[in-house]
Amino acid sequence: MDKVEHALAFGWAHPILSAAALLLGCVVSYAVYLLGCAIVLPRLSPLRDLPGPPPESLLYGNVKRILQDPPGVPHIEWNDKYGGVVQYRGFFGETRLLLFDPTALNHVLLSNAYDYPKPEEVRGDLALILGRGVLFAEGEDHRRQRRIMNPSFGPAHLRELVPSFFEHANELRDVWKDLIAQGHSDEKVWKDEEKAQEYARTKPEGEALVNVIAWLNRLTLDIIGDAGFGYRFDAVAQHNNALGAAFSSMFSPRAAARKPTPYRIMLQRTIGFFVRKLPILKIADWVPNERFKQVREGFRTVQSESDKIIQLKMNDAVEKDGVESVRAGKDLIALLLKSTQGEGKAKMTQAELRGQLTTFLLAGHETTSTALTWTLLTLSRQPEAQEKLRREIRAARRKARSEGREELESRELDALPYLDGVAREILRLEAPVSATVRHAGKDDFIPLGTPVRSRSNPDRLISSIPIKKGQTVFIPILAVNRSKKIFGDDAHEFRPERWMQSENAEGKKIEGGVGVYSQILTFLAGPRSCIGYKFAVLELKAILSVLIDNFEFSLRDPDFEVEHRSIIVTRPLVVGEETDGNKMPLRVRLAKRDEE
Numbered sequence: 275m276d277k278v279e280h281a282l283a284f285g286w287a288h289p290i291l292s293a294a295a296l297l298l299g300c301v302v303s304y305a306v307y308l309l310g311c312a313i314v315l316p317r318l319s320p321l322r323d324l325p326g327p328p329p330e331s332l333l334y335g336n337v338k339r340i341l342q343d344p345p346g347v348p349h350i351e352w353n354d355k356y357g358g359v360v361q362y363r364g365f366f367g368e369t370r371l372l373l374f375d376p377t378a379l380n381h382v383l384l385s386n387a388y389d390y391p392k393p394e395e396v397r398g399d400l401a402l403i404l405g406r407g408v409l410f411a412e413g414e415d416h417r418r419q420r421r422i423m424n425p426s427f428g429p430a431h432l433r434e435l436v437p438s439f440f441e442h443a444n445e446l447r448d449v450w451k452d453l454i455a456q457g458h459s460d461e462k463v464w465k466d467e468e469k470a471q472e473y474a475r476t477k478p479e480g481e482a483l484v485n486v487i488a489w490l491n492r493l494t495l496d497i498i499g500d501a502g503f504g505y506r507f508d509a510v511a512q513h514n515n516a517l518g519a520a521f522s523s524m525f526s527p528r529a530a531a532r533k534p535t536p537y538r539i540m541l542q543r544t545i546g547f548f549v550r551k552l553p554i555l556k557i558a559d560w561v562p563n564e565r566f567k568q569v570r571e572g573f574r575t576v577q578s579e580s581d582k583i584i585q586l587k588m589n590d591a592v593e594k595d596g597v598e599s600v601r602a603g604k605d606l607i608a609l610l611l612k613s614t615q616g617e618g619k620a621k622m623t624q625a626e627l628r629g630q631l632t633t634f635l636l637a638g639h640e641t642t643s644t645a646l647t648w649t650l651l652t653l654s655r656q657p658e659a660q661e662k663l664r665r666e667i668r669a670a671r672r673k674a675r676s677e678g679r680e681e682l683e684s685r686e687l688d689a690l691p692y693l694d695g696v697a698r699e700i701l702r703l704e705a706p707v708s709a710t711v712r713h714a715g716k717d718d719f720i721p722l723g724t725p726v727r728s729r730s731n732p733d734r735l736i737s738s739i740p741i742k743k744g745q746t747v748f749i750p751i752l753a754v755n756r757s758k759k760i761f762g763d764d765a766h767e768f769r770p771e772r773w774m775q776s777e778n779a780e781g782k783k784i785e786g787g788v789g790v791y792s793q794i795l796t797f798l799a800g801p802r803s804c805i806g807y808k809f810a811v812l813e814l815k816a817i818l819s820v821l822i823d824n825f826e827f828s829l830r831d832p833d834f835e836v837e838h839r840s841i842i843v844t845r846p847l848v849v850g851e852e853t854d855g856n857k858m859p860l861r862v863r864l865a866k867r868d869e870e
């Protein structure tokens with residue numbers, strides 16, 4: 275027997291070597307299969323004739339550009355260059371469809387929303403992070419859950435929540451006033467030790483340096499806890515909270531510091547694939563990947579805090595003899611608890627109840643605090659806009675006081691034109707959720723309002739896109755919101771006046787958009803649009819009215835550069851200080867009151 279024969283015979287005979295050979299064979303076959311996909315799939319795609327950018331890589335298509343650029347930037351460029359519908363390449367030859375055309379968006383998000391569910395991997399991640407709440411649900415399950423919860427988000431119930439928004443905003447106001455009196459600087463407001471010392475030496479009187487994003491996070495957590503679940507987190511009062519910290523570790527600091535690369539995303543997806551496909555192995559519980567560890571630990575805290583709230587509220591219900599009396603009728607927690615005791619279609623399972631709590635706690639606070647953070651940054655960069663807003667708010671508050679009320683009512687918040695313009699403009703330009711994604715649940719045709727030219731034959735116009743089941747459809751929320759075609763040449767500028775000058779029906783709608791709020795896509799559109807959007811807008815206005823009335827905000831330093839970084843929500847990082855994680859250090863002073 276020669277050496278090779280011997281080695282082979284030994285190899286087959288030895289179980290460890292056989293297993294290794296089998297594994298290697300599988301890995302090589304899978305790699306060959308993926309390479310084959312990367313070469314063959316684009317040639318077979320029904321979308322191959324649509325316009326779009328050339329792929330940068332066989333393996334990861336155009337993904338690197340999307341990961342490396344600020345959110346929305348490549349999409350805006352492709353929209354300008356190729357029109358209302360664009361095809362681009364994902365991993366291993368996958369062709370993705372990018373929609374800007376309002377007729378096409380309407381088809382996917384409104385008229386056929388349930389035929390375009392979230393992709394399985396997105397739902398898997400959601401289940402892993404937030405449990406099986408309404409963000410995870412699809413089809414009939416989703417309809418049922420929305421029906422149960424909708425009454426909590428109607429205008430009448432929202433009006434009742436406004437005093438709670440003010441109560442918590444005023445608590446933050448008082449804490450910040452104390453910080454100013456102490457001349458306080460929050461942790462990590464400076465990265466550069468020299469600058470920190472220079473600031474300490476020349477520190478102006480009557481100023482605090484505040485990492486506003488951390489405080490706004492605590493504030494909106496307190497609000498969703500109280501307004502949604504009648505539960506007090508006291509995150510502002512205690513200057514911290516376990517749940518807030520858990521969400522932060524899942525979505526912000528360390529994870530956000532490094533820019534994602536195609537290879538890291540590929541690794542995470544591969545792990546995610548095995549987590550979903552082999553649930554019995556509970557891979558998510560032991561995989562040593564840093565990101566998984568953060569999510570895993572965060573998830574445990576979020577689950578235990580949610581269970582605490584459910585238990586407390588159940589005990590309340592028993593004591594008060596029925597869930598109706600937890601707090602009058604339409605409170606989200608009252609509706610949820612009641613639905614777990616319902617029958618048939620109106621029933622919510624215990625797992626769904628738990629999922630709703632984690633979903634609302636996250637969706638209901640991280641998004642709004644991020645929008646508020648971008649607002650304070652924008653107003654710090656534009657002091658005239660800040661002053662104009664302050665004048666409007668103070669006039670309204672003076673009037674309310676002259677009528678014997680300390681706070682504005684929801685109708686007054688809605689009637690302030692500049693505050694309304696600022697809210698709409700921030701939510702348009704700095705949409706906290708910059709994109710979302712859907713999968714075609716069946717073969718379909720997506721109609722286009724404006725046809726595009728075929729790549730292979732520029733004389734041919736395409737007015738309907740053939741869709742195969744499983745096709746990924748990318749909804750570029752931020753890029754649509756910044757579209758020059760819809761908003762004109764100044765689409766990238768913060769100009770609240772654009773909403774005050776609009777002349778059509780409600781004076782607030784922009785022609786050519788499809789979103790549920792002012793035709794912008796920030797809260798999406800259709801049956802899967804944000805259930806809490808009116809809550810969020812009212813909350814944002816109430817908080818701004820308190821903060822802008824009381825404080826003047828300005829930049830920590832003039833050479834302050836801020837980058838947008840998305841992990842589900844698009845938050846700020848200070849350039850050069852990325853390892854501090856998401857932060858927004860601003861100078862906060864008491865606003866002068868000489869005109870009163």
Ligand code: HEM
Nearest residue numbers: 408409637638641642645706707710797802804805806810
């Ligand atoms: C500025 C603040 C907010 C923004 C930008 C925002 C944005 C969004 C977006 C884009 C979606 C759709 C996600 C998708 O399907 O891919 C969504 C869904 C959702 N949002 Fe919001 N949201 C905000 C505030 C809130 C608040 C305050 C609440 C709760 C009180 C909330 C609760 C939800 C829930 C439960 C869903 C899932 C709806 C469904 O799938 O039927 N959101 N939000």
